[in-house]
Amino acid sequence: MTLELSFFPSEQLVPAISKLVADFCNLVFSDPNVTMRYHMAAQELAENVVKYGDGPVVSLGVQFRHEGDGYLMRLQATNTASPEKLAEVRRHVEALKTAPDPEALYDDLIQAGAGLEGTSGLGLARIRAEGRLLLDYAIDGDELTITAEASSRGDTP
């Protein structure tokens, strides 16, 4: 099952986009706490593409498929961004991908930003640490795609 959403990057659309993903997850998972992992990830990714995307259209995709006796759930967010932003995201996602302890890195990022105003910068780290989803990225020209996925064997929906 696949859900693909392309939309104008407006903050007002994020709750509706996020709800669509949550509804999609409710179709395949019976445990609301499992659904919440993906709902949270979808919300954070949708907020990111809206906040950081500099083009007229951004997209968010959700893919669910059975794999053996488990499943694969993948979220994919795409937007265009400046070279500086792309370089920043590359560094950030590489750090999250290679961190031996994602929770410790999340805690470090929280401590580093504590007391400071402005954007949290915690969304992707939260997806990795709290949501326990694997992160990856692809850059094609000025287009950035971030994927967050989890596969499970035996942890059936």
Next chain:
Amino acid sequence: MTLAVREVVTPTFTFVPKLQGTDLCCALTGTADLVAVEPLQDFLKELREDVARLRPPRVEVDVRALLFINSSCLKAFVNLVFFLREAEHTPLLEFVTDGKLTWQERALAPLRRMSPSTVSIRIL
């Protein structure tokens, strides 16, 4: 004793403070997403001012009816923990979560790891 912090009521979220004995309590309900970030930051700033003025031994934040919290709203709580920890008077900050909604405890656990001596999570 009266509270200066004002309740926030919108169609999608509410933040309601109250004094309970010597404790300062507040309940969050609904969806704490992008729309809620600024109201939550303002609410928690006012709450800190009441903490400094009234010096309660304990501040309770009941999130059992919270349906979702995004990272920007979590960051507002990170700042609350940070400023209370650094303040002249530091109360115990206790979050109350719903044991059936395990994501609530998982989302707030970093705040407890950030300051284990001043932050606790009570699961009901």
